[in-house]
Amino acid sequence: MKTKNMLKNIGVKNDKGIFYNIVLLMAFVGVGTIARTLLVGWNLQPFPNFEMIMVITFLAAIFLRSTMAILVPLLSMIFSDLLLGNSIFVGNQMNRIVLFTYSGFAMIALVNIFNRNKFGKGLGELKVRNIGMAAGLGIGFVLIYDIWTNIGWWYLIYPHTANSLAAVFTAGIPFMIYHMLSGVFTFTAIALPIVAYVSMGHKIEMPLKIRNVHKIPVAILVLCLVALSFTGTAMQMPEKSEVWLENSDETSVKVVIMGDGWKVQDNVIAYDGDTVFSILEEITQRNDILLGYTYYEQFDSVLIDYISNDLNGKDNMYWQYYVNGNIPIVGCDKYGDISNGDCIEWRFEVVLY
Numbered sequence: 001m002k003t004k005n006m007l008k009n010i011g012v013k014n015d016k017g018i019f020y021n022i023v024l025l026m027a028f029v030g031v032g033t034i035a036r037t038l039l040v041g042w043n044l045q046p047f048p049n050f051e052m053i054m055v056i057t058f059l060a061a062i063f064l065r066s067t068m069a070i071l072v073p074l075l076s077m078i079f080s081d082l083l084l085g086n087s088i089f090v091g092n093q094m095n096r097i098v099l100f101t102y103s104g105f106a107m108i109a110l111v112n113i114f115n116r117n118k119f120g121k122g123l124g125e126l127k128v129r130n131i132g133m134a135a136g137l138g139i140g141f142v143l144i145y146d147i148w149t150n151i152g153w154w155y156l157i158y159p160h161t162a163n164s165l166a167a168v169f170t171a172g173i174p175f176m177i178y179h180m181l182s183g184v185f186t187f188t189a190i191a192l193p194i195v196a197y198v199s200m201g202h203k204i205e206m207p208l209k210i211r212n213v214h215k216i217p218v219a220i221l222v223l224c225l226v227a228l229s230f231t232g233t234a235m236q237m238p239e240k241s242e243v244w245l246e247n248s249d250e251t252s253v254k255v256v257i258m259g260d261g262w263k264v265q266d267n268v269i270a271y272d273g274d275t276v277f278s279i280l281e282e283i284t285q286r287n288d289i290l291l292g293y294t295y296y297e298q299f300d301s302v303l304i305d306y307i308s309n310d311l312n313g314k315d316n317m318y319w320q321y322y323v324n325g326n327i328p329i330v331g332c333d334k335y336g337d338i339s340n341g342d343c344i345e346w347r348f349e350v351v352l353y
Helices: 002-010 017-041 053-063 071-084 095-114 116-122 128-157 162-171 173-199 212-229 276-286
Strands: 251-258 263-270 291-296 301-307 317-323 342-350
Touching: 017 053, 017 071, 053 071, 053 095, 053 116, 053 128, 053 173, 071 095, 095 116, 095 128, 095 212, 116 128, 128 162, 128 173, 162 173, 251 276, 263 276, 276 291, 276 301, 276 317, 276 342, 301 317, 301 342
Parallel strands: 251 342
Antiparallel strands: 251 263, 291 301, 317 342
């Protein structure tokens, strides 16, 4: 009887209809947007990776129609990204991770929508057991999200090898731990008290049952976002005319190495202080390509001797680098004026004297 009454309070008949859900939707999106903007933009996070979008996504799935609940994390992320000045779906590979972050929160929303009654009952009372469940939900959702976004980092930026995938996950362990702490705190201190408060007789109108016909478009939307994350568009290097994040110290660079009968193409994130030479070193190390060079004091510069098996002087062919199709007049270790969208090419070509 107690459980029945609790479910009745959590899922009373929705008499106010669409207007009520729209108001609740706006409230959730507003809280999510403001919270992320303050925590990230104003640097108010008590520790790294502390965020509120996850718990807002959970509560929206409990209290809103499914077709509206899925919009809460997406709109909260979009609006907060705009307020923070982040470029959305354009810019360097670091910015293109939004495809994975958005779809990650959408997947969390989908899991909650399909399990809303179970989760609602589990957090219906302030008991020690329910505190453990709330903490477990926070940890579980963070693990799903972080595993997905780590795959995104690997797919967008790193070589598609098992070693690089393991390196990405290893490097992300400290951030994952902080994120799990965030999940434990927000779900026990926010989600549990709110759901328990409603279940104890404080009625908030919401649909008790979700029809399968309402779940289908939500599932389709999530699947589309997941597929979009792996599209060629997400992997395509941006043009210099795209909108860039002005305050970012990250630079997306496309590197092409064209040897005698072979070619390697890769993308890299360069930082302040990087040069064409340091980028070449990173690319060759990443792709297990031999690189030989000599520093000439009279030129105060580094000259490339060989890349792979292509040695300077072979059939009057030498290594020459280009930036956006132009030959710079300085050595590769002196060229550091690299900007977003640049294309660096190394060509093993005939030099006629």
